[in-house]
Amino acid sequence: MMYAIIIGGGKIGYGIAKWLLDSGVEITVIEQNSDKCIPINQLHGDIAVTGDAVNTILLEKTGIERADMLISTLSSDNDNLLICQLAKHKYAVSNVLALVNNPNNRNLFSVLGIDHSIDFAEGIVNRFQEDIGKLLVEEV
Numbered sequence: 001m002m003y004a005i006i007i008g009g010g011k012i013g014y015g016i017a018k019w020l021l022d023s024g025v026e027i028t029v030i031e032q033n034s035d036k037c038i039p040i041n042q043l044h045g046d047i048a049v050t051g052d053a054v055n056t057i058l059l060e061k062t063g064i065e066r067a068d069m070l071i072s073t074l075s076s077d078n079d080n081l082l083i084c085q086l087a088k089h090k091y092a093v094s095n096v097l098a099l100v101n102n103p104n105n106r107n108l109f110s111v112l113g114i115d116h117s118i119d120f121a122e123g124i125v126n127r128f129q130e131d132i133g134k135l136l137v138e139e140v
Contacts, residue, residue: 001024001025001026002024002025002026002068002069003025003026003027003028003063003066003067003068003069004020004025004026004027004028004067004068004069004070004071005027005028005029005030005059005062005063005064005067005069005070005071005087006020006027006028006029006030006070006071006073007029007030007053007070007071007072007073007074007080007083008029008030008031008072008073008074009029009030009031009033009036009037009040009048010031010036010073010075012073012099013029013031013071013073014029014036014040016071016073017029017040017044017047018044021044021047027047028047028048028049028062028063029047029048029049030048030049030051030053030058030059030062031048031049031050032050032051032052033050034050036048037049037050049061049062053072053079053083054079054082054083054086056086056090059086059087059091064087064091064093065091067087067091067093068093068094068095069093069094069095069096069097070083070084070087070093070095070096070097071097071098072084072096072097072098072099073099074099075101076101077100077101077102077105077109080098080099080100080101080109081098081105081108081109081112081114083098084096084097084098084109084114085112085113085114088113088114088115089113095115095116096113096114096115096116097114097115097116097117097118098114098116098117098118099117099118099120100117100118100119100120101120101121103119103121103122106119
């Protein structure tokens with residue numbers, strides 16, 4: 001069974017967590033705010049832990065050595081980059097994905113070995129374009 005660690009239990013992290021769970025992936029969510037962990041754990045069992053994902057002791061307790069994937073969804077590019085580099089280079093996680101909040105940083109993520117980076121603004125623009133495109137087709 002695939003195992004993924006998701007950093008951040010906000011809207012994006014939780015949405016990814018639910019999708020992965022529905023796909024049969026074993027997951028752990030690391031979230032600094034304990035108030036966000038409570039509803040996740042109430043709905044899905046004890047899959048969320050409170051703490052700072054830069055803490056290597058916490059990463060090891062969550063099983064990063066056996067993780068197939070780490071996804072960092074924090075609002076700070078610096079934090080996402082640091083956590084992903086730890087996962088990739090210290091723990092040899094094979095698939096590391098990060099949310100990029102500032103489009104100017106996307107190349108940096110690639111240069112520093114992050115497997116996949118998702119540009120937040122680009123993703124929203126693409127989604128609007130898809131929906132607007134559908135509306136335009138309907139009008140024709």
